[in-house]
Amino acid sequence: MTTTTASRRRFGGGDLNGVLGLVVDNLSLLAFMATALIGIFGMPADLVFRRMFPGTALGVLLGNLAYTWMAHRLAARTGRQDVTAMPLGIDAPTTIGMALLVLGPAFAGYRQAGMDPITAGEATWHLGMASLVVMGVLKFVLSFFGAWVQRSVPRAGLLGSIAGIALVLMGFLPLVEILRVPVVGFAGLGVVLYALVAKRRLPFGLPGVLGAFIVGVVLYYGLGPSGFLGSGYHPPGTWQWRLGFPLPTLGFIDGLPATVPYLPLILPFGLLMVVGGINVTESARAAGDDYPTRDILLVEALATLIAGLCGGVAQTTPYIGQPAYKAMGARTGYTLVTGLVIGLGGVLGYLANLVELLPVAVLAPILVFISISITTQAFEATPLRYASAVVFSFFPAIARMLAIKLGDPSIVDPAHFAVLYGDASHGISAMAVIFILGNGFIITSMVWASFVVAMIDGDVRKASGIVAIGAVLTAFGIIHSVEPIGPVYLPWLLDAGARGVVLQFVAAYGALAAVLFLLSVGPRRR
Structure with a gap:
């Protein structure tokens, strides 16, 4: 067999569909991140497009190149030409979480502290870089202990916590954006549900994501100029070449101190990607492509780390669905082309133009579908007897979603918010409970489900020990931080009122741990 023939077989007819799906997934998340940071929080567009995008896209390029090479190596070792590369892209839950829970609120906080938009944007960018470096280092270390991590945290806790993010942050918040321009968004959502949930074939065999984009764009630009969409329509800007080279920078060092209050979010984000990498590797192995788990995890970790060092703010991950790409005939060409399209787009700036041409009402239906898929998977991949634990783990995420909305100054006036939150010395208000329950919600969800x-x-004795760990985490604000923005702290340095609230929550966990321990002493009962 000639080299040309082998290469041709590796680039199967399904690679084009693979490229469409993988590129659109990454583009959707970049667009949501830009919409959230620029449209919701008012961050300077040039900073997002020329500083954050290139480094983030570089991680996608390097990761896909590495996975393409691993697939070629597997094909050469086994003599098979049907090997499908592992798909890699920007992670959906953590990208949305970083935009809505870390970068956006941090920028708003810097602005409230008196910084001008450029200075506040630079500080936020450095925080995002530092967060990615922290996640990259964590994933690199844990890649050598992936199996231990998977054994230590029950699947209901891992999948329940990520499903909570998916349901209320990836699903509900984009659904709100859909209904702000309902004619466009609802039609696109219907196409997504028709093609990807009901699994019906679109005309001409169009992929579901592409079909939804076409419907949304036609409605948006067809009805928008007539005024039918009202304020929901914004004419497209002029095409710009926003060159941005992802060069290594030490800016992340300036952002490291700012990551401390956000560690209860950042660290679980990295942990979830390690477990997710293990799961998708097992999925690919079941489909016939046996990749070394440690190599998959190391590539993921290094791609995230390099992206952070070069200005990126969103981590990469191997995507769930390698068997689906394999079934559609994709081989190794789709990951190579996707890496080049996304990587070069970040440098040359055409990703920014595409993002500006695709309004959030067009993109949001894709995110709603992803949220449905992730939430469904949490129940399908978990034994039925643990369904209650998965559901129980959703409540902290719901509280976090409410806190995001209630903490938005455009919804609740800051002065009125301070009154509603109340002085801790006068008891715990309903508003304070919502924020305290939502702070550190990912780790809280893991503890509760576990x-x-x-x-x-x-x-039951193990359950008592897990609850006791929750008490320790609560004492230092890793979960249930009593401050509205959710920082970690040393409890003895808090004022008397806040320290009293911390003591109540610690005592609550302690009391439950004691009750469970006493129940474990007697004979087991069903």
Whole structure:
């Protein structure tokens, strides 16, 4: 067999569909990030497009090049020409979480502190870089202990926490944006549900995501100029070549101190990607492509780390669905082309133009579908007896979603918010409870689901120990921080009122741990 023939077989007819799906997934997330940071929080567009985008896109380029090479190596070793590369792209839950829970609020905080938009944007950018470096280092270390991590945290806790993010942040918040321009967004959502949930074939065999984009764009630009969409329509800007080279920078060092209050969010983001990498590697192995788990995790970690060092703010991950790409005939060409399209687009700036041409009402239906898929997977991949634990883990995420909206000064006036939040010395207000429950919600969800799983399995003493760990985490604000923005702290340095609230929540976990321990002493009961 000639080299040309082998290469041709590696680039199967399904690679084009693979490129469309993978590029659109990445483009959707970049667009949402830009819309959130620029449209919702008012960050300077030039900073997002010329500083954040190039480094983030570089991570996608390097990761896909590495996975393409790994697929070629597997094909050469096995003599098979049907090997499908592992798809890699920007991670959906953490990208949305970084935009809405870390970068956006940080920028708003810098502005409230008196910084001008450029200075505040630079500080936020450095925070995003530092967050990515922290996640990259964590993933690099944990890549050598992936199996131990997977054994230590029950699947209901891992999938429940990420499903909570998906349901209320990736699903509900974009749904609000859809209904702000309902004629465009709802039609696009219907196409997505028709093609990807009901699994019906679109005319001409169009991929579901592409079909939804076409419907949304036609309605938006067809009806918008007539005024039918009202203020929901914004004419497209002029095409610009926003060159941005992802060169290594030490700006992340300036942002490291600012990451401390956000560690309860940042660290679980990295942990979830390690476990997710293990799961998708097993999925690919079941489909016939046996990739070394450690190599998959190391590539993911290094791509994230390099992206952070070069200005990126969103981490990469191997995508769920390698068997689906394999079934459609994709081989190694789709990851190579996707990496080049996204990577060069970040440098040359055409990704920014595409993002500006695609309004959030067109993109949001894709995110709603992703949220449905992730939430569904949490139940499908978890034994039925743990369904209650998964549902229980959603409540902290719901509280976080409410906190995001209630903390928005355009919805609740800051002065009125301060009154509603109240002085901790006068008891815990309903507003304070919502924020305290939402702060550190990812770790809270893991703790809550894990101790319920332990009880279901009959290991009540283990459940007691998990709840006791929750008490320790609560004491230092890693979960249930009593400050509205959710920083970690040393409890003895807080004022008396705040310290009293911390003590109540710590005592609550302590009391539950004690009750469970006493129940574990007696004979087991079903």
